[in-house]
Amino acid sequence: MIGVVLLVHNLVPNSVTNFEKPQPYFNILLIIVFILSLLLAIANTITKKIKVFQYNSPRIGVAFALIGIYDLATAKFGWINTLFFPNPDKIFGALVNNSALLVKCLGYSVWLLIIGWVIGGILGVITGVLIGWSTNWHYWLDPFVKFLGPIPPTVLIPIALSAFPTSFAASAFLLALSMWFPVTILTNSGVASVRIDYLEVADTMGASTIQKIFKVALPASLPSIFVGLFNGICASFITLMVAEMLGVKYGLGWYINWQREIMGYANVYAGLIVLAIAFSLIITILFRIRDHFLKWQEGLIKW
Amino acid sequence: MVARTEEIRVENLRKVFPSRDLNKPDVVALDHVDAKIMPGEFVSLIGPSGCGKTTWLRLISGLEVPTDGAIYVGDKKITAPGRERGLVFQDPNLFPWLTVQENIAFGLKIKGKLTQEDHENIAELITLVGLTGFEKSYPYQLSGGMAHRAAIARALVNNPEVLLFDEPFGALDAFTRMKLQNDVLRIWHERKTTMILVTHDVEEAIFLGQRVFAMTPRPARVKKIINIKLDYPRKRDDQTFIALKEEVLSVLDFHNI
Ligand SMILES: Nc1ncnc2c1ncn2[C@@H]1O[C@H](COP(=O)(O)OP(=O)(O)O)[C@@H](O)[C@H]1O
Ligand SMILES: [Mg+2]
Numbered sequence: 001m002i003g004v005v006l007l008v009h010n011l012v013p014n015s016v017t018n019f020e021k022p023q024p025y026f027n028i029l030l031i032i033v034f035i036l037s038l039l040l041a042i043a044n045t046i047t048k049k050i051k052v053f054q055y056n057s058p059r060i061g062v063a064f065a066l067i068g069i070y071d072l073a074t075a076k077f078g079w080i081n082t083l084f085f086p087n088p089d090k091i092f093g094a095l096v097n098n099s100a101l102l103v104k105c106l107g108y109s110v111w112l113l114i115i116g117w118v119i120g121g122i123l124g125v126i127t128g129v130l131i132g133w134s135t136n137w138h139y140w141l142d143p144f145v146k147f148l149g150p151i152p153p154t155v156l157i158p159i160a161l162s163a164f165p166t167s168f169a170a171s172a173f174l175l176a177l178s179m180w181f182p183v184t185i186l187t188n189s190g191v192a193s194v195r196i197d198y199l200e201v202a203d204t205m206g207a208s209t210i211q212k213i214f215k216v217a218l219p220a221s222l223p224s225i226f227v228g229l230f231n232g233i234c235a236s237f238i239t240l241m242v243a244e245m246l247g248v249k250y251g252l253g254w255y256i257n258w259q260r261e262i263m264g265y266a267n268v269y270a271g272l273i274v275l276a277i278a279f280s281l282i283i284t285i286l287f288r289i290r291d292h293f294l295k296w297q298e299g300l301i302k303w
Numbered sequence: 304m305v306a307r308t309e310e311i312r313v314e315n316l317r318k319v320f321p322s323r324d325l326n327k328p329d330v331v332a333l334d335h336v337d338a339k340i341m342p343g344e345f346v347s348l349i350g351p352s353g354c355g356k357t358t359w360l361r362l363i364s365g366l367e368v369p370t371d372g373a374i375y376v377g378d379k380k381i382t383a384p385g386r387e388r389g390l391v392f393q394d395p396n397l398f399p400w401l402t403v404q405e406n407i408a409f410g411l412k413i414k415g416k417l418t419q420e421d422h423e424n425i426a427e428l429i430t431l432v433g434l435t436g437f438e439k440s441y442p443y444q445l446s447g448g449m450a451h452r453a454a455i456a457r458a459l460v461n462n463p464e465v466l467l468f469d470e471p472f473g474a475l476d477a478f479t480r481m482k483l484q485n486d487v488l489r490i491w492h493e494r495k496t497t498m499i500l501v502t503h504d505v506e507e508a509i510f511l512g513q514r515v516f517a518m519t520p521r522p523a524r525v526k527k528i529i530n531i532k533l534d535y536p537r538k539r540d541d542q543t544f545i546a547l548k549e550e551v552l553s554v555l556d557f558h559n560i
Contacts, residue, residue, distance in 0.1 A: 195396075197392060197394065197396045198396060198398060200366055200384075200390075200392075201390075201392070201396050201398075201457075202409075202413075203365075203366060203384040204364055204365075204366070204384045204385075204386075204388065204389060204390045204458075205386055205409060205410040205413060205457075205461065206384070206385055206386035206410070206413065206414075206461070207413045208413075211413050215409070215412075215413065216398070219398070219400040219401075220398075220400065222400065295441075296399055296400045296401070296402075296441040296442075296443070297399070297443075298443035
């Protein structure tokens with residue numbers, strides 16, 4: 001198995017190293033990956049113990065093989081339009097050359113996201129608990145949630161951009177809204193469906209209403225709340241990208257859109273790669289947090 | 304045995320569940336129930352299924368409010384649940400998000416930060432119910448019998464004056480059930496808690512109770528009180544034990560079914 005992967009690794013860098021190119025970075029990446037996998041493979045054949053490597057090497061190998069094919073299709077033989085599909089060399093070069101701006105844009109986007117999540121998440125849990133726990137609050141707040149919630153926050157972008165003094169505040173508001181709705185709905189359903197027996201157990205222990213909410217209803221709703229957080233984060237990604245492409249003057253979405261307008265397609269792909277890595281990392285972190293908080297659940301599905 | 308609690312008086316107790324369906328009559332679960340339970344006594348309640356035993360227990364715990372009549376502990380009328388009356392439910396109902404230890408500590412945690420004494424108390428309870436080594440386990444990792452032990456320990460942590468059991472061992476295999484019955488007796492001897500145990504198992508009622516309250520079908524009333532004057536630990540194959548079983552069964556009319 002390792003041998004096959006090594007062969008694939010061998011083939012890919014070789015097909016590229018013989019090629020003249022303006023940017024050295026892609027080549028460097030390939031060489032580093034190649035040397036790394038070679039070292040790991042040697043270490044593995046000696047100790048037979050590097051499980052992570054054994055498990056992942058086939059798919060990493062295939063991934064690089066695919067990049068190699070793409071490289072052949074663009075840089076080497078020019079089978080497809082290289083204006084819209086720049087070769088990996090150019091993309092990787094763009095990634096490295098623009099890294100400072102990309103990191104700045106990423107930082108801006110992530111900072112906005114975090115503000116939106118915190119505000120929307122906290123308000124969502126509060127609203128969800130209120131309508132899930134108290135029939136009075138349910139009576140007054142439920143129509144409000146049901147009316148406002150289903151509106152896609154992206155529709156509100158033009159209004160928000162003109163209503164708020166800064167586009168930063170407008171984006172933060174929209175992101176909070178994206179987070180708020182799913183968290184509210186799923187906290188509500190979690191709290192409303194807490195097993196009555198758990199609350200009665202707490203009653204016989206002399207728990208107060210506040211204690212029943214915080215020590216029984218909320219922990220019991222955690223699985224549901226995490227589904228809400230997941231949905232909210234995914235919704236906020238969409239909202240953020242659309243907002244940045246429509247009017248916000250910073251961030252990854254803005255960068256990608258701007259580069260598209262000036263035909264900098266290599267930079268567009270560089271932006272997309274950063275975006276994909278960042279968002280996938282964020283979701284992974286969320287699931288790690290969830291795994292920690294829900295370790296009491298039997299047969300929890302890991303991310 | 305020195306009693307540390309007060310007697311429980313049940314006076315003219317009536318509980319009606321209003322029907323949600325207009326075409327159906329209201330459910331009268333209990334009617335004219337009178338009883339007196341002595342401090343530190345062990346009482347078994349037995350009766351046909353659906354007669355109102357759970358309802359009675361929930362009224363004593365304060366989870367339900369009587370339609371008529373009242374229950375007193377000493378001269379205090381029961382109006383709401385309180386930590387001085389523990390209830391062990393039919394299902395263990397452990398909080399799945401807490402470990403065994405945290406579940407048992409729950410009653411103390413809501414009173415405030417745990418003291419050194421609290422920690423010792425919890426450790427002692429874990430030993431008492433034989434769960435040493437499982438302190439950090441989550442409920443899904445426990446067997447049925449272990450979960451029931453944890454539930455009993457959780458109810459005991461507040462050191463209640465009265466401990467109510469609602470068919471707690473019904474779902475367990477015979478062997479585990481017998482072990483837990485012995486555990487309950489041991490706890491009763493050590494803590495001198497007043498115990499009221501609902502069961503549908505005649506043998507269990509006689510094995511545990513100093514008195515067995517046999518109930519009528521719904522609406523439940525106390526049909527007959529059978530005194531069990533056997534010394535603990537009781538032997539299930541004893542002649543008197545078997546005779547008492549016959550007596551309870553005939554009071555419950557099981558022979559005519
Ligand atoms: N919350 C409730 N609402 C309506 N009816 C109830 C409720 N609780 C119990 N009952 C009815 O009261 C009767 C007695 O129930 P229960 O006390 O659970 O009986 P047991 O424990 O003796 O089997 C049953 O007919 C049951 O359907
Ligand atoms: Mg019952």
